[in-house]
Amino acid sequence: MATNPMHQFEVYRIGPEIKLGTIDISFTNASLFMVISSLAILLIFNLGSKKNSLLPSKVQLLTELSYIFVSKMISDTAGSKAKPYFAFIFSLFMFVLFCNMFGMIPYAFTVTSHIIVTFILASFIFVGVTIIGFMKHGLGYLKLFVPSGVPAILLPLIIVIEIISYLSRPVSLSVRLFANMMAGHTMMKVFGGFVISLGIVGGWLPLSFSVALTGLEILVAFLQAYVFAILTCIYLNDALNLHH
Amino acid sequence: MGKDSLKTRLEIAKSKISEKDLYKDKKPPSSIGTAFKLSTELVSAVAVGTIIGFILDKTFGTKPWLILIFFFVGVGAGIINVFRSAKNMQK
Numbered sequence: 001m002a003t004n005p006m007h008q009f010e011v012y013r014i015g016p017e018i019k020l021g022t023i024d025i026s027f028t029n030a031s032l033f034m035v036i037s038s039l040a041i042l043l044i045f046n047l048g049s050k051k052n053s054l055l056p057s058k059v060q061l062l063t064e065l066s067y068i069f070v071s072k073m074i075s076d077t078a079g080s081k082a083k084p085y086f087a088f089i090f091s092l093f094m095f096v097l098f099c100n101m102f103g104m105i106p107y108a109f110t111v112t113s114h115i116i117v118t119f120i121l122a123s124f125i126f127v128g129v130t131i132i133g134f135m136k137h138g139l140g141y142l143k144l145f146v147p148s149g150v151p152a153i154l155l156p157l158i159i160v161i162e163i164i165s166y167l168s169r170p171v172s173l174s175v176r177l178f179a180n181m182m183a184g185h186t187m188m189k190v191f192g193g194f195v196i197s198l199g200i201v202g203g204w205l206p207l208s209f210s211v212a213l214t215g216l217e218i219l220v221a222f223l224q225a226y227v228f229a230i231l232t233c234i235y236l237n238d239a240l241n242l243h244h
Numbered sequence: 245m246g247k248d249s250l251k252t253r254l255e256i257a258k259s260k261i262s263e264k265d266l267y268k269d270k271k272p273p274s275s276i277g278t279a280f281k282l283s284t285e286l287v288s289a290v291a292v293g294t295i296i297g298f299i300l301d302k303t304f305g306t307k308p309w310l311i312l313i314f315f316f317v318g319v320g321a322g323i324i325n326v327f328r329s330a331k332n333m334q335k
Contacts, residue, residue, distance in 0.1 A: 162321070164293045
């Protein structure tokens with residue numbers, strides 16, 4: 001069982017079974033790691049923002065740098081109108097980042113390697129952005145589906161294509177995060193299995209690969225959280241500043 | 245070294261580094277990430293198109309036709325997606 005590379009993605013129940021009607025809402029290892037990530041975020045950012053000293057401590061520096069990083073990202077991609085949504089994007093980015101990074105700890109569970117988690121996150125963003133778009137522009141938001149300068153004969157086809165392109169956003173957003181995390185962790189497990197099966201003679205090559213992959217995975221964990229947040233900003237930008 | 249001297253030194257340092265310089269050393273995104281982004285854009289649109297076609301087929305009972313049409317419409321949407329994100333990357 002230990003050599004099965006997909007075994008690490010198994011969700012199991014921790015503690016008693018809780019049922020809400022017919023839905024199983026028991027506490028699982030996935031929920032445990034979501035709670036751990038959220039608590040870690042709360043702890044770090046509380047510690048970092050408690051004391052406002054001129055010479056920042058390491059935690060305060062981390063907090064301030066991440067604040068600047070996200071606010072810069074938002075103003076670069078979505079403009080100043082997106083400032084009210086800073087809190088949402090910041091927490092989203094931090095949650096995905098911490099879930100990815102906690103997954104890098106051996107024996108930890110990677111929450112974002114499950115498509116249902118990333119898809120729910122992406123669906124919330126999609127629904128929220130659509131609501132914001134309709135609130136800001138009313139029915140004029142539907143102009144997003146009608147690009148300018150298209151001959152009238154082609155319009156029905158183009159509108160259908162645009163709607164499908166719009167609907168594909170949450171899918172591509174969630175699949176990207178999920179596939180990256182799952183592929184990386186599976187690959188690491190496979191190379192780890194090679195180390196065991198080749199033993200002390202031939203195991204050195206896969207071991208060095210494993211070390212390199214760990215570094216790459218940490219990069220991917222950060223990059224995917226960044227991409228997730230920046231795409232949210234881009235979608236928000238489409239909703240706030242309507243132009244095509 | 246008092247707090248004031250640190251403050252003045254901070255001011256001087258701040259004036260030297262404008263905000264632009266801080267973010268100047270932006271690295272281009274990795275090619276794997278770019279390739280992956282483009283491929284998911286294409287695939288997800290095709291998937292969404294096919295799913296819509298499948299659902300419409302089931303509701304209207306026009307079994308093979310709408311799924312075929314929406315598959316190709318999805319391909320078109322995917323190509324448009326790829327085109328757009330490639331355009332965004334060149335900015």
